[in-house]
């Protein structure tokens with residue numbers, strides 16, 4: 001096994017064994033900073049909490065390329081029996097961010113050794129991707145002013161696709177995620193006296209169904225939108241009409257315009273339905289993840305770099321957009337860039353699933369990912 005492959009595997013397994021969740025990635029961050037310093041990079045710690053920016057500057061070029069990995073684990077008890085199993089109870093790298101970090105360290109190693117470019121590569125290790133808060137925390141901390149970048153690139157593993165296959169597209173690649181809470185207050189009472197109460201379940205039921213008309217009647221049929229009511233709570237009992245009902249849920253879309261339309265229509269439906277039924281409505285709507293929208297020029301660069309690493313037959317340059325959400329979208333609102341997926345499924349094996357207690361990163365794609373990032377830099381800042 002090559003020295004690079006060996007290093008990638010051991011970093012990845014160390015990180016897998018020591019998973020830390022959002023904004024608590026202290027040891028993770030220190031581990032990364034030490035490795036990056038060993039490679040001779042200039043490391044800036046504590047950006048957006050536990051975030052890191054590490055610079056590799058070669059020659060007198062002025063171009064600056066940002067490469068980003070996410071650092072956080074999730075709250076889950078690992079069910080794998082591995083000698084590098086998580087040592088922290090209830091925490092696990094089940095989304096592959098251990099692999100993403102190792103991949104980016106690998107890119108730093110390749111680039112710091114071959115130095116075949118002119119300019120600056122800025123390696124970003126971002127906290128709290130799972131919460132959709134880490135990219136924003138780094139930006140709020142002055143990331144873009146203190147460490148500006150011309151372009152930024154990121155990657156996520158995709159176990160449902162064959163290992164070593166790159167998937168991307170210009171335009172939207174991951175959805176937005178918004179959360180909502182609708183609290184409907186009526187007046188509870190005895191189940192036998194519905195005429196004396198204001199039953200909040202009646203508007204709740206009407207709202208529950210009416211919300212689906214937003215997708216079918218308001219959103220342009222070519223656009224993507226999902227509204228899912230995922231929780232329903234009442235303070236009633238089997239013989240007591242409740243006084244309060246709350247409906248919680250989640251919406252997805254691929255554009256800020258659809259996101260806005262959903263929010264406005266939901267609010268209108270909830271408030272008017274409650275009013276019609278004599279109930280009071282409290283409507284809370286929060287933006288959790290921005291949609292991830294790839295820039296066309298950088299998507300073309302990403303495709304080129306991927307082709308150079310794995311060949312044309314293993315690159316899907318116009319893949320179907322993914323329905324999940326990614327914190328990377330926040331960077332792409334500010335800086336041109338591109339996000340790609342890297343297939344991680346092993347041939348002949350049932351694909352693993354992200355966020356499963358049995359998930360384990362496919363170490364065989366680490367080198368591919370690292371080479372892809374290094375190739376991107378060569379494409380943009382290369383000396384040919």
Ligand SMILES: [Zn+2]
Nearest residue numbers: 095130354355
């Ligand atoms: Zn995840």
Ligand SMILES: [Zn+2]
Nearest residue numbers: 095096097156
């Ligand atoms: Zn993830």
